[in-house]
Amino acid sequence: MKAFIFDLDGVIVFTDKFHYQAWKKMADEMGIYFDETINNRLRGVSRSESLEIILERYEGPALSKEKKAELMESKNNTYRELLASMTPADVTEDVRRTLAELHNRGYKLALGSSSKNAKFILEKVQLLDAFDAISDGTNITKSKPDPEVFLRAAEFLGEKPEDCYVVEDAYAGIDAAKSAGMQAVGIGIAAGYAAADVKIQSFGELLTLGA
Ligand code: G16
Numbered sequence: 001m002k003a004f005i006f007d008l009d010g011v012i013v014f015t016d017k018f019h020y021q022a023w024k025k026m027a028d029e030m031g032i033y034f035d036e037t038i039n040n041r042l043r044g045v046s047r048s049e050s051l052e053i054i055l056e057r058y059e060g061p062a063l064s065k066e067k068k069a070e071l072m073e074s075k076n077n078t079y080r081e082l083l084a085s086m087t088p089a090d091v092t093e094d095v096r097r098t099l100a101e102l103h104n105r106g107y108k109l110a111l112g113s114s115s116k117n118a119k120f121i122l123e124k125v126q127l128l129d130a131f132d133a134i135s136d137g138t139n140i141t142k143s144k145p146d147p148e149v150f151l152r153a154a155e156f157l158g159e160k161p162e163d164c165y166v167v168e169d170a171y172a173g174i175d176a177a178k179s180a181g182m183q184a185v186g187i188g189i190a191a192g193y194a195a196a197d198v199k200i201q202s203f204g205e206l207l208t209l210g211a
């Protein structure tokens, strides 16, 4: 194996709580029921697809494309306000040390995130330099479980899919990694997902793979 491709939200940083709070605010304002179980279905899924999942519980009159765009913008504004409070302390020592050690061992490292805010987040936590390539929501047309984001990451690194591990917390991300022909490492919720090739409980366990 030559490279590791990392999901962002739920793997490198825990912005999932901010996504939840921001969607919850929008849902409350619209009178739509939304809870943490529904929120789990939004992991790794694009902003527009996330909105459609939340709207499954909406009972009002049909919403225009413009109204949906407005709802997404409002959610993103709330989300960015919450992200503004992030600092380098929001990345654990375990994550920082493990990324540096994998790099020392000669692995190439990429980000593979559905988020259009990925670079902003990496800047806030000062991790932009930790990655050799960044594939995110700004360079894809289809979001996870489509493999596009990971295939682009491998391309940016100049590596073959079969030489890449993908580290993911979302079921959709594990499915995307498998469709890309990569080795899927499940962490967090995805450590309980049968489709993951490898399951880890802590980030530092990656060093046993990249030995
Ligand atoms: C993240 C989150 C998703 C979010 C998506 C798009 O993906 O897990 O919940 O909907 O990004 O984010 P944004 O609205 O910032 O473009 P990932 O792939 O980093 O887990």
Ligand code: MG
Pocket (backbone or CB within 6 Å): 007, 008, 009, 010, 011, 043, 044, 168, 169, 170, 173
């Ligand atoms: Mg994730």
